[in-house]
Amino acid sequence: MNNNISNIKLIQKEYSVINLVDSNNKDFVIAMVKLFIDISREFINEVNIAIIDNNLSQINQSAHRIKASIDVMVISSLSKVVREIENSNVINDELKDKINFITEKLEFVTKQMENDFA
Secondary structure, three states: OOOOOOOOOOOOOEEEEEEOOOOOOOHHHHHHHHHHHHHHHHHHHHHHHHHHHOOOOHHHHHHHHHHHHHHHHHHHHHHHHHHHHHHOOOOHHHHHHHHHHHHHHHHHHHHHHHHHHH
């Protein structure tokens, strides 16, 4: 990733880093994007393993950890879902569908970010 984010205000996608944008601190924005990508990949790996292991506690904890990052990046389509996953009390098809939804969306968003900040 480089520091070329001059077109950042034009980005109207699945995420918004507008809240992070400070024209005097582009390095901060790049660092936050990189951190979000790393946290998202970690979340995806953790919940996939937790589903296989039938580990609800790990699913709840992973959702709790990524929740703030989703809010900072203003991914409104995931805000409610991540909270539902965090508060789930049973692993069932509905929870698995929510996890599939959030992981697919995070994969899509992180690819967008990599393209936008490359």
